[in-house]
Amino acid sequence: MPELPEVETVRKGLVTLVQDKTVAEVIVRWPKIIESPAVDTFCQKLIGQVINDIARRGKFLIFEFTDFDLISHLRMEGKYEYTPKNTEAPVDKHTHVIFKFTDGSQLSYHDVRKFGRMALVEKGQYPFYKGIKQLGPEPVEEEFSLQAFEKKLQHSSSLIKPLLLNQKVVAGLGNIYADEVLWLAKIHPQQPARTLTKKEAESLHQAIIAILAKAVRAGGTTIRSYKNALGEAGFFQVSLNVYGKTGEPCPRCETPIKKIKVAQRGTHFCPHCQKLKRRKLS
DNA sequence: CGCAATGTTCGAAA
C-alpha cells in the first residue's frame, strides 16, 4: 500500500529506468484506469512524447512529458513493471496499461484492485489537477510548519487519526504511517485533535517528519513485496512498531498492541503508551 | 458466504 515513502521509491526507480525514453505506443486494457481524457485521445497524445522527468506530490506520481503531464495514483495496489528490450513482457489479467518505448523496452502498469488512476493534462498543469491542488504541505521540515499544523489541530473537530489521513493537512500519510506516527508521539488515535497539548502537537509534528524521512531513506515499507519493477535496489523492510502487530508486545513497554476501528479504518495502538486523555476544551 | 482491507472522491449532513 503505497504511501509517500513507497511512492517516492517508485519515482526514483522509474527515473533510472525510463527517463528520456520516447513513447511509441500505449495500450490500455482496462479503460477505467484512465480518468481523462478519453482513452483513445490519451493513447494518441502520448505517441512521440519523451519522459523528461518524473516528479511526486503527496502520493501522486507525475510523468513530465514533452507536452503533457501524466498524473498517476497507485491507490492501494498499483505497480509499475519495467521490461527491457528483447525480453518478454509479462501480461496477465492485472496488466492494465502498457507504455511501449521506441527502444523496444516497455513499462506496464499492474493493479490487482483496479483502483489506481491516470490522467493526462497539459504541460505544467498537474498542480491544478483535482486531487493535487488541495494537498497540504509535503512532510519535510522546510514545508511543513509547526505553526500551521498546530492551527489546523486547534480548529478541527475531528479525531487526530482521521485528521492525519486528511491529505489537506499534510500530504502523503496513509493508514500505516498514521498509526506509526501516533505511536511514536504517544498519542491515542481517538484523541480529539483540538485537545492535543502544545507539546503533543510538537512531538507529533516531529514524528511525522522523522518517520517519513526514515522510510524514504530505507526505500519504503513493504507489506507485500513490490516486485522488481522499480529499480534494482528493491525494497528494504522498514520495521513497523504497531501497524499489523495486533497482540504483539509494544516495543516500548511490552503491552500487547490493540486493534480498533477509527473512522472505518483499522487502527493499531499501544493501550499503555497511548492513553486517551479527557480534557476540557478551552 | 460475508466482510475487511485500502485511498480518494463525492454527496449528504451538520
Add this chain to the structure above:
DNA sequence: TTTTCGAACATTGC
C-alpha cells in the same frame, strides 16, 4: 460556506 462523515469504487483473501 466549510467541515466532517459515510458510501462507493474493485477485487482478493480470510
